[in-house]
Amino acid sequence: xxxxxxxxxxxxxxxxAPVIPKAPRSLRKRRIHNKSSEDGETCAFELLAAAADKLxxxxxxxxxxxxxxxxxxxxxxxxxxxxxVEQLEVKVNVNPVIPGHHESASGAESEFDAQPINPxxxxxxxxHSDDDSxxxxxxxxxxxDFIKNINTSLNIEAIENKLHSIYNxxxxxxxxxxxxxxxxxxxxxxxxxxxxxxxxxxxxxxxxNESNKSYTSSVSLPFYKDRGxxxxxxxxxxxxxxxxxxxxxxxxxxxxxxxxxxxxxKMMPSRYWKMVRKLKxxxxxxxxxxxxxxxxxxxxxxxxxxxxxxxxxxxxxxxCRHSSKNAYIKEANSESKSNLVKFSIKSFKxxxxxxxxxxxxxxxxxxxxxxxxxxxxxxxxxxxxxxVQGQKVRDDNTTLRQSGISQNCNLETxxxxxxxxxxxxxxxxxxxxxxxxxxxxxxPRGPSRPVHVTSLNNHLEKNEESTTFAxxxxxxxxxxxxxxxxxxxxxxxxxxxVVPLSEKSNKRYEFSQRRTRRPFSVSEVEALVEAVxxxxxxxxxxxxxxxxxxxxxRTYVDLKDKWKTLVHTASISPQQxxxxxVPQDLLDRVLAAHSYWSQYQTKQSMKNQKSLExxx
DNA sequence: TTTAGGG
DNA sequence: CCCTAAA
Numbered sequence: 001x002x003x004x005x006x007x008x009x010x011x012x013x014x015x016x017a018p019v020i021p022k023a024p025r026s027l028r029k030r031r032i033h034n035k036s037s038e039d040g041e042t043c044a045f046e047l048l049a050a051a052a053d054k055l056x057x058x059x060x061x062x063x064x065x066x067x068x069x070x071x072x073x074x075x076x077x078x079x080x081x082x083x084x085v086e087q088l089e090v091k092v093n094v095n096p097v098i099p100g101h102h103e104s105a106s107g108a109e110s111e112f113d114a115q116p117i118n119p120x121x122x123x124x125x126x127x128h129s130d131d132d133s134x135x136x137x138x139x140x141x142x143x144x145d146f147i148k149n150i151n152t153s154l155n156i157e158a159i160e161n162k163l164h165s166i167y168n169x170x171x172x173x174x175x176x177x178x179x180x181x182x183x184x185x186x187x188x189x190x191x192x193x194x195x196x197x198x199x200x201x202x203x204x205x206x207x208x209n210e211s212n213k214s215y216t217s218s219v220s221l222p223f224y225k226d227r228g229x230x231x232x233x234x235x236x237x238x239x240x241x242x243x244x245x246x247x248x249x250x251x252x253x254x255x256x257x258x259x260x261x262x263x264x265x266k267m268m269p270s271r272y273w274k275m276v277r278k279l280k281x282x283x284x285x286x287x288x289x290x291x292x293x294x295x296x297x298x299x300x301x302x303x304x305x306x307x308x309x310x311x312x313x314x315x316x317x318x319x320c321r322h323s324s325k326n327a328y329i330k331e332a333n334s335e336s337k338s339n340l341v342k343f344s345i346k347s348f349k350x351x352x353x354x355x356x357x358x359x360x361x362x363x364x365x366x367x368x369x370x371x372x373x374x375x376x377x378x379x380x381x382x383x384x385x386x387x388v389q390g391q392k393v394r395d396d397n398t399t400l401r402q403s404g405i406s407q408n409c410n411l412e413t414x415x416x417x418x419x420x421x422x423x424x425x426x427x428x429x430x431x432x433x434x435x436x437x438x439x440x441x442x443x444p445r446g447p448s449r450p451v452h453v454t455s456l457n458n459h460l461e462k463n464e465e466s467t468t469f470a471x472x473x474x475x476x477x478x479x480x481x482x483x484x485x486x487x488x489x490x491x492x493x494x495x496x497x498v499v500p501l502s503e504k505s506n507k508r509y510e511f512s513q514r515r516t517r518r519p520f521s522v523s524e525v526e527a528l529v530e531a532v533x534x535x536x537x538x539x540x541x542x543x544x545x546x547x548x549x550x551x552x553x554r555t556y557v558d559l560k561d562k563w564k565t566l567v568h569t570a571s572i573s574p575q576q577x578x579x580x581x582v583p584q585d586l587l588d589r590v591l592a593a594h595s596y597w598s599q600y601q602t603k604q605s606m607k608n609q610k611s612l613e614x615x616x
Numbered sequence: 617t618t619t620a621g622g623g
Numbered sequence: 624c625c626c627t628a629a630a
Contacts, residue, residue: 514624541618
């Protein structure tokens, strides 16, 4: 374990004798939320991509053949009715019940006999996939009808490709992949704790002085205990590695100005920004000086932008209405009281991406570009996400029943998503409007719809503003960016599914996807309590390093928040508590540590006061 | 980047 | 959990 820098009072000295925590900031005057109105940021965060021509040929040859496949237990029938994507149906018959051999992590769930769901359905996530990837929609920005038609046909091809990928990747190769968390749960029910190598054992409250001893003795604190490091890993921080296609030209942020760059940075939550940087690494061609300007000068250049976070957290639920409309299950026959759950998947979604292409380009090249982009995005590492009640079910070991997928499952509650390996992006196959009811209508229809990719429009306005997207990002106001980049919902008021687009008033919705809730397990709580006991409340970074170093999904802010809630939980009556019950002894320790460290803090501040006064 | 706190 | 002012 390496400390990057010395912590306030000596860093890990604190492990031996908890150092005096940094002066509490609680006394700091906080300006009350004068929220800057410049919040209206949210630039689209994009990926520029182009892919091989070769792929197109494959695509086009495939487009005429409807893929029908069955593998293992799943029976998947694809009925391509006409040439419309929206009629493509995937039926998956799943027997979700397998004799349980999987120990439930929580006693409360034991009744479910927690077993891994049928691997045919569970579609284990790829090792480097991102758990927190959201359910983002996809669309191609355009408002010209011919583009829409292109899009439709391309979607068919994309779906076929995706199904292909699913069989090969998700159903097959990763079937045996078990996430670390699951392993731990299976082995022990509780998360295993990593023992520190340090020989010296820490005495909680070791620095307690004589005057405090009475207090100390009143609480039951283990005097010798191993440091726990919750050994929960997380793939959240894995970054997307873009497939390095042969003649793929990716140009992300190439022409962004410094100022725009900084602004983007400021506007973007850090985790997205990290991804941006990562993408930039992968995406920026090293040998293309012309890359930046190529758009203007080289008609053949096509840029794809992908929005990885197109939906605000607040919209996820609404978005899921999409999913449920696009992919839903049909209830099993009521008479067949078996445990079979039938799924009829109407369609999948792919990530939203954007295309820029000179207006002089041919429709054929546009087609090719879109197809290549889709293939590039979804190439290989693709998996299926399951969305129930607006929440992604991330734990593949969750049973269908546990996740709420049952025969009685409401048609509106279950959705599937196709997801690329993009960390923060799930893949949604954008559908063209369907004659049937369940169509989401993302594509602008009227000519009045704002065109972002102006160059796509051969017939419309002359676009001297045919600047590259990156340039726009760099120079435009964020809000304007959003508006410019986001599809405007169809005037059709009944189309509720276009919610994300209609909420452009909502700032930053492109990037804010709330992380999925991951309640702290008892073992995590214990590790946290132990760490706070020894380090003190307030040194959250140290707490993180000490007890949650490998739990990438627990930030020190999370730990701080959890401690806050723990303190609260401990101070309310057990009847008022919710969630997985925390053992009372743990809560007692929480209270003890809390009051101790509070007391400690006030003491320190008093000391500081005195020394200050002495100086004067 | 961390902390602290409000939402 | 999120957001963000402050340090």
